[in-house]
Amino acid sequence: FPAMIPLWMFPMAITAGNTMVMKPSEKNPGAMLRLVEMATECGVPKGVLNVIHGTHDSVNFILNDPAVKAISFVGSGQAGTHIYRTGTHNGKRVQANLAAKNHACVLPDANRDHAVNSITGAAFGA
Numbered sequence: 001f002p003a004m005i006p007l008w009m010f011p012m013a014i015t016a017g018n019t020m021v022m023k024p025s026e027k028n029p030g031a032m033l034r035l036v037e038m039a040t041e042c043g044v045p046k047g048v049l050n051v052i053h054g055t056h057d058s059v060n061f062i063l064n065d066p067a068v069k070a071i072s073f074v075g076s077g078q079a080g081t082h083i084y085r086t087g088t089h090n091g092k093r094v095q096a097n098l099a100a101k102n103h104a105c106v107l108p109d110a111n112r113d114h115a116v117n118s119i120t121g122a123a124f125g126a
Contacts, residue, residue: 002024002025002028002029002030002031002032003031003032003034003035005074006022006024006031006032006035007035008074009022009072010022010035010039010049014044014048014049019047019048019049019050020048020049020050021050021051021052021062021068022036022049022050022051022052023051023052023053023054023058023059023062024051024053025075026053026054026055029051029053032051033051035049036049036051059079059082059083060086063083063086063087063090063092064086064090066090068092069092069093070092070093070094070095071083071087071092071093071094071095071096072094072095072096073094073095073096073097073098074097074100075097075098076098076099077098077099080096080097080098080099081096081098083096084096084098104119104122106119
């Protein structure tokens with residue numbers, strides 16, 4: 001998820017002519033930083049993709065900055081509710097995908113023990 005979620009968002013945003021500020025999880029920011037490095041190496045101009053680190057203060061900075069017009073969030077229900085309420089209160093468009101868990105289809109010929117262990121690890125941490 002540390003790479004997948006940014007890849008859902010920033011390619012379309014910058015293709016549409018927007019700049020983007022991304023705040024990775026403070027627990028695992030490396031994938032997002034590497035994606036920004038690779039985008040820069042591929043010719044995306046510096047300043048188009050930006051990364052801000054931190055926790056509550058960083059989130060609130062983004063929520064309260066009038067230059068930020070829209071927010072997309074994927075994560076916990078508690079954080080997402082705060083982001084949605086504060087962002088919309090400040091006149092921002094907010095897309096918030098809250099408290100989702102991984103979806104999976106287990107086919108009849110699957111090794112059930114392996115499937116259960118893999119799905120549980122993906123949903124709650126391996």
